[in-house]
Amino acid sequence: AQSVTQLDSQVPVFEEAPVELRCNYSSSVSVYLFWYVQYPNQGLQLLLKYLSGSTLVESINGFEAEFNKSQTSFHLRKPSVHISDTAEYFCAVKKAGNTPLVFGKGTRLSVIA
Amino acid sequence: EAGVVQSPRYKIIEKKQPVAFWCNPISGHNTLYWYRQNLGQGPELLIRYENEEAVDDSQLPKDRFSAERLKGVDSTLKIQPAELGDSAVYLCASSIGQADEAFFGQGTRLTVV
Numbered sequence: 547a548q549s550v551t552q553l554d555s556q557v558p559v560f561e562e563a564p565v566e567l568r569c570n571y572s573s574s575v576s577v578y579l580f581w582y583v584q585y586p587n588q589g590l591q592l593l594l595k596y597l598s599g600s601t602l603v604e605s606i607n608g609f610e611a612e613f614n615k616s617q618t619s620f621h622l623r624k625p626s627v628h629i630s631d632t633a634e635y636f637c638a639v640k641k642a643g644n645t646p647l648v649f650g651k652g653t654r655l656s657v658i659a
Numbered sequence: 660e661a662g663v664v665q666s667p668r669y670k671i672i673e674k675k676q677p678v679a680f681w682c683n684p685i686s687g688h689n690t691l692y693w694y695r696q697n698l699g700q701g702p703e704l705l706i707r708y709e710n711e712e713a714v715d716d717s718q719l720p721k722d723r724f725s726a727e728r729l730k731g732v733d734s735t736l737k738i739q740p741a742e743l744g745d746s747a748v749y750l751c752a753s754s755i756g757q758a759d760e761a762f763f764g765q766g767t768r769l770t771v772v
Binding site: 550552555580582587588589590591592595636638644646647648649650651652 | 663690692699700701702703704707709714715750752760761762763764765766768
């Protein structure tokens, strides 16, 4: 079975500073990897995903994540955060094939002015 | 295109009462998921449908939870009777196929008092 570990439950960071949200996964088979963002009282929205190909994937709002197979990691980074990035971020994994997403416990990113 | 629609957004009930949640997935999405998200946790799968067939319900507490997806479109999730520990956000999601990301509704926040 797959599992996801998000090492930090909360990450406070000052506005315009860089941030990294860590995600490690466990799986014995090939997986797809996802980052979802959840704003207060909202559902989850896909931020970015890795299915195959280039190990560096980017979102439209400046986030990027790099798939590292040897370290079984998929850390999320942004070079300069904004107040509007304050949200809960969830890393998720799924096996290739028709299988459901398995989520980590989430990391609450708080951007401080 | 319209997203995944859930209702109600909020529900407060007394313990031992029944409750039902409704989900309308994105048109054309044959896979539908119900997840439960406890406070401070990531979503956990309750049940997954492929069209009208429940293909993964191993995490659904069948003594009190039931779900159906009539005609492979809308779905309802029911709890009877509700317990205090059922307080959570219930998320519905849908996807087209096996590699696609899941699209989430805004969720139903259930409070059992």
